[in-house]
Amino acid sequence: MSNETLWYLSRATGLASITLLTLVVILGLLTSGRRRPFGERATIVMGLHRWVSLGMVAFLTTHIVTAIVETYVSIDWISLVIPFTSAYSPLWVGLGTLAFDVLVAVMVTSYWRHRMTERAWTAVHWLGYLMWPMAIAHGVALGTADQPLLRGTTLLCGAAGALALAWRLTTSYADRDRRRDILAGGWS
Amino acid sequence: MSSDQRRPSRRRAPVSAGAPRIGVDRVACSGHGICAQTLADVVGLDEWGYPIVADRPVEAKDADLAVKLCPARALYLRP
Amino acid sequence: MTLIDDLRSAGLTGRGGAAFSTAVKVAAAYDNGAALIVNACDGELGAAKDAFVVAAHLGELVEGARLVTRGSGRIRYAAHRGSDTETRLIAAGLDVLDVPSRYVSSEETAVISLATKGLARPMTKRAPFVGGGRDSRGRRIPPTVVLNAETVWRIAQIAAYGPDWFRAQGTPAEPGPRLVTIGGAVPRPGVLETAAGMPLTTLLAAAGGMPSGAGYLWVGGLGGVLMPAADVPRLRWSSADLAAYGGSVGPGVIDVLDPRECPVEYVDRMLTYAAGESAGQCGPCMFGLPAIAADWHDLAAVRPGNRATVESRLTQRLALVPGRGACRFPDGVARFAASAHRQLSDHLAAHAEGHCPTSPTHAGPTHAGPTYPGPTYAGPTYSNSPVTPVAESTSRSSRVV
Ligand code: SF4
Ligand code: SF4
Numbered sequence: 302m303s304n305e306t307l308w309y310l311s312r313a314t315g316l317a318s319i320t321l322l323t324l325v326v327i328l329g330l331l332t333s334g335r336r337r338p339f340g341e342r343a344t345i346v347m348g349l350h351r352w353v354s355l356g357m358v359a360f361l362t363t364h365i366v367t368a369i370v371e372t373y374v375s376i377d378w379i380s381l382v383i384p385f386t387s388a389y390s391p392l393w394v395g396l397g398t399l400a401f402d403v404l405v406a407v408m409v410t411s412y413w414r415h416r417m418t419e420r421a422w423t424a425v426h427w428l429g430y431l432m433w434p435m436a437i438a439h440g441v442a443l444g445t446a447d448q449p450l451l452r453g454t455t456l457l458c459g460a461a462g463a464l465a466l467a468w469r470l471t472t473s474y475a476d477r478d479r480r481r482d483i484l485a486g487g488w489s
Numbered sequence: 490m491s492s493d494q495r496r497p498s499r500r501r502a503p504v505s506a507g508a509p510r511i512g513v514d515r516v517a518c519s520g521h522g523i524c525a526q527t528l529a530d531v532v533g534l535d536e537w538g539y540p541i542v543a544d545r546p547v548e549a550k551d552a553d554l555a556v557k558l559c560p561a562r563a564l565y566l567r568p
Numbered sequence: 569m570t571l572i573d574d575l576r577s578a579g580l581t582g583r584g585g586a587a588f589s590t591a592v593k594v595a596a597a598y599d600n601g602a603a604l605i606v607n608a609c610d611g612e613l614g615a616a617k618d619a620f621v622v623a624a625h626l627g628e629l630v631e632g633a634r635l636v637t638r639g640s641g642r643i644r645y646a647a648h649r650g651s652d653t654e655t656r657l658i659a660a661g662l663d664v665l666d667v668p669s670r671y672v673s674s675e676e677t678a679v680i681s682l683a684t685k686g687l688a689r690p691m692t693k694r695a696p697f698v699g700g701g702r703d704s705r706g707r708r709i710p711p712t713v714v715l716n717a718e719t720v721w722r723i724a725q726i727a728a729y730g731p732d733w734f735r736a737q738g739t740p741a742e743p744g745p746r747l748v749t750i751g752g753a754v755p756r757p758g759v760l761e762t763a764a765g766m767p768l769t770t771l772l773a774a775a776g777g778m779p780s781g782a783g784y785l786w787v788g789g790l791g792g793v794l795m796p797a798a799d800v801p802r803l804r805w806s807s808a809d810l811a812a813y814g815g816s817v818g819p820g821v822i823d824v825l826d827p828r829e830c831p832v833e834y835v836d837r838m839l840t841y842a843a844g845e846s847a848g849q850c851g852p853c854m855f856g857l858p859a860i861a862a863d864w865h866d867l868a869a870v871r872p873g874n875r876a877t878v879e880s881r882l883t884q885r886l887a888l889v890p891g892r893g894a895c896r897f898p899d900g901v902a903r904f905a906a907s908a909h910r911q912l913s914d915h916l917a918a919h920a921e922g923h924c925p926t927s928p929t930h931a932g933p934t935h936a937g938p939t940y941p942g943p944t945y946a947g948p949t950y951s952n953s954p955v956t957p958v959a960e961s962t963s964r965s966s967r968v969v
Contacts, residue, residue, distance in 0.1 A: 418706020483848025488687035515850035539851035
């Protein structure tokens with residue numbers, strides 16, 4: 302494969318990854334922010350959350366491998382796992398690495414969820430809230446300015462995710478409210 | 490009662506021997522209602538959206554999927 | 569004979585209400601080296617028997633606890649915060665678990681949760697905690713067994729006098745001496761030493777008898793049932809006889825409702841209280857109990873009107889709640905509400921026609937909020953008067969103390 306093809310492939314799969322990741326995050330926010338017997342939708346949302354996250358891996362792997370293999374910019378294999386080691390744009394590539402590391406942790410713990418305590422799983426899953434903005438920042442910074450499609454789509458993803466997050470923070474549902482109210486009654 | 494209440498369907502698919510039953514950790518369950526979709530044969534929802542589980546065995550692979558898809562990890566298998 | 573064998577042949581069951589085999593529990597505690605919590609909370613509304621055991625038989629209680637842990641392993645005594653029982657236990661230098669004064673906080677798994685630095689709320693029991701386990705969030709719970717104070721006292725007695733002495737009292741189905749707390753509208757409320765099979769009339773007579781015009785007995789507190797006072801003469805204190813009303817000997821509480829008070833309104837207050845005592849962990853309980861209380865409140869209004877919708881909604885909800893919480897609290901409240909619904913149907917029908925049989929001028933209940941603490945009585949918290957034929961048990965046990 303020519304270097305140029307690799308470069309384009311890397312960009313394209315990066316774009317696909319960030320879009321899918323944002324979708325996964327939004328679906329996760331929808332799931333945690335809504336409790337009511339809207340079974341059909343809730344089930345689809347939950348199923349997509351899991352399966353899109355798996356699908357994203359294919360794109361993300363391609364994105365990372367091609368970014369390292371192509372030689373326009375120099376990124377070493379070490380940057381696959383250790384952040385801020387890249388010769389090219391260490392900060393922004395490093396954010397991508399960090400996001401990738403967290404993503405691996407989130408996915409591995411979800412795969413093994415039934416073997417760990419709920420507290421441990423929740424703690425790791427919460428890191429997702431850190432990982433997603435890092436991925437967005439990585440995408441915006443490296444999505445070169447002469448490619449409005451790259452940066453535009455990433456910004457759009459950022460906006461959509463932020464909207465979902467705002468909804469999640471402000472939404473209320475009976476289960477959580479009732480639990481919180483009764484908990485405040487004093488139980489120790 | 491209110492129309493959003495759903496009972497487990499009466500349809501009883503035959504299940505293999507040794508198939509598990511479904512248990513719900515009520516403290517963990519936050520009423521997402523997904524189990525009523527994934528296990529429509531044995532799970533319905535009450536008027537507040539919490540599962541009503543029939544004491545019947547379910548196919549192990551259906552049960553596994555339901556356990557995986559419960560966002561609160563409230564479902565578990567009992568023998 | 570080992571203690572387990574003795575307990576098994578004595579047929580001792582938990583005196584806290586669940587009536588589970590004590591031999592099985594203690595054997596499991598042995599196997600797992602479980603820590604012991606002696607539950608002296610008197611958690612059921614109107615109960616005072618644990619207070620009696622601590623006040624009158626503390627020596628045997630401590631001995632019973634030692635037997636269950638075989639001299640090693642931590643023993644704690646759970647008592648409600650600020651209760652006389654707690655004060656007595658602390659004064660005796662015992663390791664006291666300070667339980668908040670909430671109804672479900674004295675439930676077995678709630679006490680374990682509190683003892684392991686959690687909140688005093690019940691935990692899902694996927695397997696008995698006597699073997700250790702985890703709560704729903706994954707917090708590790710070491711092997712712990714909870715036994716009611718009266719149960720532990722009986723263990724010491726069985727060890728001292730043998731299973732035959734124990735079996736000589738009570739009925740074959742419910743052997744052994746047991747305590748009963750009688751309260752409400754009786755002249756001498758208190759704790760009685762008796763056994764299953766005792767005529768109810770005899771028990772009530774020991775508390776001074778029922779007032780004239782008494783309409784209902786409330787047996788078993790918030791998890792219990794209502795029964796007509798008129799049936800008392802033909803009933804014995806046994807789960808077999810109480811089964812006709814959906815009840816059981818349970819935690820041993822009898823409350824005589826005051827004939828001057830409207831029973832529908834009384835139940836209304838109790839259900840409102842119960843709705844406020846859900847621990848807020850299980851959906852069907854935290855939403856179901858307030859819904860049931862609200863339905864009853866609607867039915868209780870003294871106002872002509874058609875109640876058919878509310879009636880059927882209440883019936884459906886009562887059937888939906890049991891078995892769908894981490895603990896048995898919703899089951900108990902639903903049992904109580906269903907029993908009240910059955911027993912008070914005529915009274916409710918009168919309310920629906922616009923008058924109250926208890927007081928013709930009565931306008932029906934007004935919501936006082938969930939603050940009502942349940943039945944109380946001004947009399948002594950316990951009396952030492954055994955109800956025949958178990959006089960022997962107290963005279964013999966008093967030698968040990
Ligand atoms: S899917 Fe899980 S959280 Fe949702 S109702 Fe069923 S058991 Fe509860
Ligand atoms: S059933 Fe009710 S009282 Fe019991 S643990 Fe659940 S919410 Fe708490």
